[in-house]
Amino acid sequence: MLIIANGSVMAQTAEEQEKGYRLETMEQALQKKERFDLYGLHFDSDSATIEPESKTLLDDIATALKNFPDWRLRIVGHTDSTADPLHNLHLSVDRALAVRAALADRGVDLLRLTASGLGEDQPIASNATPEGRALNRRVELDRVTDSPEAKRMLKAMSDFLGAQKNLSFGFDSVFEVITPTAQKLGLASSGTATLSRPDKVRFARSGGFADYEILYDGKTLTFLGKNANLFTQVAAPGTVDQLIDTLQDKYNRHLPGADLLMTNSYDELMQDVYDSKDLGSGVISGVECDSLAFRKNEVDWQIWIAQGDRPYPCRFVITSKLESGDPQYTIQFADWKFGNDVAADDFSFKNASNAKQIALKDFQEKLGSLPENFKLGDAK
Incomplete structure (x- = not known):
C-alpha cells in the first residue's frame, strides 16, 4: 500500500x-x-x-x-x-x-x-x-551531540558582551520568506546599534522598504519612521533586557540579534537546546572565528564567534524547522566597538526633521517591517 x-x-x-x-x-x-x-x-x-x-x-x-x-x-x-x-x-x-x-x-x-x-x-x-x-x-x-566546548565558547561570548557597559556595531541582515508557491525570497537590510547598560539603546535600520530608528533613554521608547517622517512615543521604564522583551512581545519589533544583547545571553540562547556542536574554525570578513551549531525543536541556529580575548559574534543564522521551505534569518556584524571607543550618545529624541507625532496604533499600521507587497501568514 x-x-x-x-x-x-x-x-x-x-x-x-x-x-x-x-x-x-x-x-x-x-x-x-x-x-x-x-x-x-x-x-x-x-x-x-x-x-x-x-x-x-x-x-x-x-x-x-x-x-x-x-x-x-x-x-x-x-x-x-x-x-x-x-x-x-x-x-x-x-x-x-x-x-x-x-x-x-x-x-x-x-x-x-x-x-x-x-x-x-x-x-x-x-x-x-x-x-x-x-x-x-x-x-x-x-x-x-552535546559539546561542552561549544557551550564554553558560547558562554565566553555571553560573559564578554554582558560585561560591556557600552558597545556598538553595524550589521547586514537577510530575512528569507517563503511565498505560497514555495519560492524563497530574501529581504536585505543594514543598520547600526549602540547600547549603554543598563537602560539605553539606539537602533537604526534601513531596508529600502523600511527606514526607521528606535531610541530608548531608560524612560521613554521612541519609534521614528524616517521615510514617512512620523514618530510615536510610549513610556517604558526599565532595562535594555526588559526593552528587548517588550519590543518583541508587545510591539512586534525585533532588534537584530537581540538575544545576543541580553545581559545573560547564554541562558536565552541555550533554552531548550538539545544538540550542540563545535564545527571548528571559520573566517568571517577576515576574522578567524569559532563556528558553533545548536538545535532546538523549532529552529536550528549557528553562530561564528571571534577568536581571542574579545569573543564577539561575527555572524548569526537562525533556520526555522516548522515552516515549509525552512525560512532563514542571517545577520552579519561589523565594526564592533566597546567601552570608551563607543561614540558618546545621550539617547534622547531630538526630532531634527520636524517629524509628525502620531498614535502608536497608527504608527504600527503605517510602518510595518515588511514591504507592502508582502503579507505574513498565520503565526506558527
Missing part, C-alpha cells in the same frame, strides 16, 4: 514498519545520526502508559545504548491531529518522558537522554486517513 506523506510516497504502513523492525536497522540509522521512528512502541489509548508488549523494543533501545556508550538520545513524541492541539502536545511530551523513564529503569543514565514532544506539528503523512494517522503516532529517536 502507498501512503502519500507531505508530497512524497511512503511504501509502508505503520503496521508493516513495525513488523519489519530490526535492532540492527535502528543501530545503523543512529550510527549515521539519522532519526529513527519507532512503530512497535504502544501506549494505552490517550495515555502515556506503555503497554507490556513494548518491553522487547524498550530492551532493544537500552541494549543499543549499552553497545554504544558515547551515544546520547533525544526521545520525541508525536501524535496525529485527532484531539485538541494543546492536548496532543502534552500527551506527546508525557509519552516521551515515559520512554525516558523506562530506559532509566533498564540502567541507562538519564544524563544521556532528553525527552520532548511536538504533538501534531510534524506529521509525516496525511491525517485524513487512518493509515496516515497511524504513521504520525510515533516515537522518534534522534542521536544528538
